[in-house]
Amino acid sequence: MRGVQLAELLAGAAPGVTEALDAVSGFDEALVPGLARPTEEQRDALAALAGAVAVTPLRDRVREAVEKVAAGSLADEHLAMLAGARAALLGAVHDALLERVDAALGRSRAAWTPTETAAASAPENLLAGVRSWLREIAIAGWRGVDDELVSASAQTVEAVLAVPALRRLAVLLDGLAAELRGASPVASMDRLPVRRWADLWSRALLLAQTGGVSEWGATPVSGRLLPLGVDVHEHGTAVQVQVYAVLECADAPSRLVRASVTAAKVETIVGPAVWRLLRGTPVLLGALAERRALEVAEMPLLPGGDLVWRDERARPGDVVEPFTVARLQLGAAHAPAVPPLERHPVRIAEPVLVEGYTVTVSDDGQARMELDGHSLALDMARLPGCGPLTPGLVAASSSCLGLLRWDGGRWLLQPLGVQVRNRRGTTETHTADWALGPTDAKVVRAAAKAGDAVAVLRERAGRLLRR
Amino acid sequence: MSAVRSTVSGTGRKDEIVNAVMTDWEQRSVVRVLPPVQPRRLAKVPFVELADGRLQGVVSSGSDVERVYVSSITAGSHGLSCSTNNNRPCGGLRGAPCKHLHALVEEAVLQYGGARVARYLRVDVEEPDCSAADLLGRLHGRPASIPAAVVFSRFLRHLAYLEVPESTEPVPELHWFPATGAVR
Ligand SMILES: [Zn+2]
Numbered sequence: 001m002r003g004v005q006l007a008e009l010l011a012g013a014a015p016g017v018t019e020a021l022d023a024v025s026g027f028d029e030a031l032v033p034g035l036a037r038p039t040e041e042q043r044d045a046l047a048a049l050a051g052a053v054a055v056t057p058l059r060d061r062v063r064e065a066v067e068k069v070a071a072g073s074l075a076d077e078h079l080a081m082l083a084g085a086r087a088a089l090l091g092a093v094h095d096a097l098l099e100r101v102d103a104a105l106g107r108s109r110a111a112w113t114p115t116e117t118a119a120a121s122a123p124e125n126l127l128a129g130v131r132s133w134l135r136e137i138a139i140a141g142w143r144g145v146d147d148e149l150v151s152a153s154a155q156t157v158e159a160v161l162a163v164p165a166l167r168r169l170a171v172l173l174d175g176l177a178a179e180l181r182g183a184s185p186v187a188s189m190d191r192l193p194v195r196r197w198a199d200l201w202s203r204a205l206l207l208a209q210t211g212g213v214s215e216w217g218a219t220p221v222s223g224r225l226l227p228l229g230v231d232v233h234e235h236g237t238a239v240q241v242q243v244y245a246v247l248e249c250a251d252a253p254s255r256l257v258r259a260s261v262t263a264a265k266v267e268t269i270v271g272p273a274v275w276r277l278l279r280g281t282p283v284l285l286g287a288l289a290e291r292r293a294l295e296v297a298e299m300p301l302l303p304g305g306d307l308v309w310r311d312e313r314a315r316p317g318d319v320v321e322p323f324t325v326a327r328l329q330l331g332a333a334h335a336p337a338v339p340p341l342e343r344h345p346v347r348i349a350e351p352v353l354v355e356g357y358t359v360t361v362s363d364d365g366q367a368r369m370e371l372d373g374h375s376l377a378l379d380m381a382r383l384p385g386c387g388p389l390t391p392g393l394v395a396a397s398s399s400c401l402g403l404l405r406w407d408g409g410r411w412l413l414q415p416l417g418v419q420v421r422n423r424r425g426t427t428e429t430h431t432a433d434w435a436l437g438p439t440d441a442k443v444v445r446a447a448a449k450a451g452d453a454v455a456v457l458r459e460r461a462g463r464l465l466r467r
Numbered sequence: 468m469s470a471v472r473s474t475v476s477g478t479g480r481k482d483e484i485v486n487a488v489m490t491d492w493e494q495r496s497v498v499r500v501l502p503p504v505q506p507r508r509l510a511k512v513p514f515v516e517l518a519d520g521r522l523q524g525v526v527s528s529g530s531d532v533e534r535v536y537v538s539s540i541t542a543g544s545h546g547l548s549c550s551t552n553n554n555r556p557c558g559g560l561r562g563a564p565c566k567h568l569h570a571l572v573e574e575a576v577l578q579y580g581g582a583r584v585a586r587y588l589r590v591d592v593e594e595p596d597c598s599a600a601d602l603l604g605r606l607h608g609r610p611a612s613i614p615a616a617v618v619f620s621r622f623l624r625h626l627a628y629l630e631v632p633e634s635t636e637p638v639p640e641l642h643w644f645p646a647t648g649a650v651r
Contacts, residue, residue, distance in 0.1 A: 025494065147520055158624060161631060172640040179500040181518060193500055194493040196643065203640060233641035236504075237628050240641045262638050264631035267504045268578065270648070280633045302637075309635035342639045346496040349642065381499070385648030408495035414645075454629075456509040461626040463533065464552075 001105065001352040001404075003372025008104040009404075009411060010374060014096035020089045021409075023052035027086055028198035034141025035069055043070040046082070053085045076131045079138055080209055083202035090199075091343035097406050098338070101350050105331075112337035114216045114303035122165050122213075129156040130169065130208040134201060142197055145186040153177045161264075169207040171262070175235040176200045178267075195408075199346065206341065214341065218300035218308055223249035224317060225257070225294040225307075226325040227287065228351050229401045229416025230432035232274075232384035236267035239274045241432070243288065244351045244403070244416070246329045247296075247307075256333045256351065259284065259307040269453050271385045272438045276454045281311045288432040293317035305336025322417055322430065326353040326401055349403040354413065359395045367395065369413060379405060379412040387431040388440060389415060396420050401430075496643060503648055504578055512574040514622045517587045521613065522575055525552075525622045526567040536567040537615035537622075543589045545608025550615045560610055564603060573599040 001009075026045030035042065050066040053059060058081070065081035068074075102109050133153045140149060157177060161170040176197070183189055206212055226246045233240040240262040247257045261284070263277040278285060287294045295317050300308040330353055338347065357371040359378065367378040380391040382405075394400065397418035405412045417430035438444050492498055513535075515524035523539035528551075536557055538549040549557035549567050559565030564572075575584045581597040584590075590597075590605050 021494075147518075151519060154624075164632075164634070167634055167636065168638050168640050171638050172643075175640075175644050182501045191493060193495075193498050196496050196498055196500070199496050200640075200643060207640075232646035233638075233644050234646035235641075235644040236501075238638070238641065238644070239646070240638055242637070258637070259635070260637040261633060261635055262641070263633045264628040266625055266628050268507065268509055270504060270506050273506075274646075277629075278633060281635070304637070306637040344496075346642045347639055381647050382645045383648075384646035386646065407497050408491050450506050451508040451510055453506065453509050456513060457626060457629055460513050460527075461629055464535070465623060465626050465630070 001354050001371075003374050005104045005106075006371055006374045006376055009100060010376075013409075014100060017093050017096055020052060020093050023048050024086055024089050024198075025195070027082065028194045031138065031198050031201065032142050032192060032194060034139055034144050035072075035074055036139045036141075037072060038070050046070055049082065049085050049089075053088055056088060058085055058088060074135060074139060076128075076135060079135060080131075080205055083205040086198070086202050087206060087341070087344070090345060091340070094338070094343040094345050094348065097345055097348055098350075101348070101404060102335070105350070105352065107335050107350070109335040110303075110337045112303070112340070117215050117217045122163060122210075124210060126156070126159055126163065126166070127208045127210060127212075130160060130173065131205065134205050134208065137201060142192050142194075143187050145180050145184060147181070147184050150177055150181045150184055165213070166207075167262070168213065169204060171235075171238045172200060172204050172207065174237050176204065178236045199344070203344075212341075214339070216303050216339065218302050220298040221247065221249055221301045221307075222297045222299070223247055223295075225259075225296050225314070226320055226322075226329065227291075227293070228322050228326055228330065229403075229430060230288060230387075230435075231349060231403060231414070231416060232386060232431060234265075234274065234384070237264055239263055239265050239277060241278065243284065243432075244349075246325055246333050247301075248329075254329055254333045255305070256330075256335045257301065257305050257307050259309045261309060266457065269457070272387075272434050272443065272447060273453055274386045275435050275437065281309060283311045283314045283316060284309060285432075285435040287314075287316050288430075289434070289436040290316070291319055291321060291430070293320045302339075303337065304339040304342065321428070322401055323353070323399060323419060323428065326351075345406050348406050349414070351401070351416075352404050352413070353399070353401055355399045357398075357400070359397070361395070367391065369400070377410060377412045379414040382414045384431055386434060388433050388438075388443075389418065389429050389431050393418055393420060393429050497645060499647065502580070502583065505580070507574055507577040512570050514625055515571060515575045515578055516621070516625075517575070517579065517584070518621070519617070521618075522571065522584060522588055523613075523618045523621075524571045524575070525619065526570050535619075535622075537618045538565075538567045538571045539613050539618055540564075540568065540572070540588060540606065541608065541611065541613070542587055544611070545588065545590075545606045546611030546613070547606070547608050548611055548613035548615075552615060552619045554615050562609070564606065569599075569603060572603050575599075576602065 027049045030042040030045045046066040050062045062085045065078035068078045157173045160166045228244045231242045243259045247255045294314045296314045299313050357369045361367045369376045394415045397420050399419040401417040403414045520542045521539045526536040528534040535552050549560045576599040582595045585592045
């Protein structure tokens, strides 16, 4: 990304974005005290939400839902329509932002054209249980959430987690419930993560609709996969590693793709230990640690650009530097479309290469990248504890591979890898350098001292779980 | 309406108030709500949590690998409870906390920090970042009976996460939950 591209990215909000976000904020505020007895202010906010989707096919059903909810009738289907209207607005914001990214970077992107295949069936009673818990939250409001309301989700979440087709919903609910448990009683909190919790609530409600999770047919692809960088997601009971890469195929232009691995965990497994939970993908992890390309054969590719990784269909290739891949291939690689239900600003994560910048840190601690007189916030909070990339290395770097993200009205760069130039030459650090275990002697010693959390818990599980 | 809203003393039109009410932090999708959990050795106390109105956990027996103690302290009343997973009362708990409760508090302070544990249990401490010894010295509760089965089943559920198979289907919802913590 050059300075002129950054300037284009930062040039003002796209038309309509502010208005759409205002309508979303109104709804999110309405969830704070709950919808049991809507005040005039809450009714106005709901009407504004309905008004914002009045030119879409959702119009009549959202208007009806708003009337019912404003009158104090909170049926599942009405809440689902409100969540749907909110998601439609954020989807439109997502599209406007992503268009801006593509225009600024000159990135070509596939159109969304796939055909839906039959969704895996999920037990209806489980989904109903989830919807009922989310409805209780909507009635109580975030301010009304206490230990009892949080605990009421435990059995449902446990049952949802046991259904592989509902993994997304389970991971989401577990993350939300843990935050509510930690914050409970919410009434005593100074301020609430209003947008965040409304996001999680609405997405959960949509995923808990019958047939809510669409399945799209995968296409087998073969070729050379060149990793660019690795994004790591984590909450108390889940970790996901997402590899961003360029896929070279014989019969198609190079594409941007992503491969993901998710494992369940517990909150005491943190830092480099999380890599040990990913036991089913040794070829992928080995390539990340050794910075190798991968040869893939008949690997399923979803239309959203996600490879559904099968480790046995991959073998390690040559050592290839991610920065070399980015310099030579990232500019021309074709980007995938975004699946409809995933369209939300939080999902924007566009790989970019930035060079020739300086890093400044303002008084409030915000690090920024200055490039040709333009300035981009650095998301240092998003550097994962499982890898060696630290704020210090980012601050000292001269080249950065990262993900462009957007949150709270501003663009951010999340570093995935950096090059630091010093007297001895150039050193390179990436988030996944420790995919096969830490390579830094100090970190190895600290890990040995802390003991093997994964092994201890597996031993306890083996002894106590199957009695 | 909400406490958030009531903190704003604006007299502007409603839409201006709405804009003023949702601060930058509140309008972000990705913010840290839970403080980070610190790594600790798990061999002695494999499980600690602040839940159901209690500090509760499981302490491995020093002498028998098949046996664990289920220990808990109730928030507010500081009722103390310790028994084996087979519901046999702990012989060491007579008035003052037994060694298992000591271990539980020590590990909870390592995992969550003294301040968070004290706040949850509603222990009055002078220093916000209090030590385990501080905390133990200020508990005023008596032995109380808490069903060990409830806590033990939460521990088993905790362990069961390690048996959930890995998946290579993308979970886009995890974009809301970035891994953090690379501050060394
Ligand atoms: Zn005891």
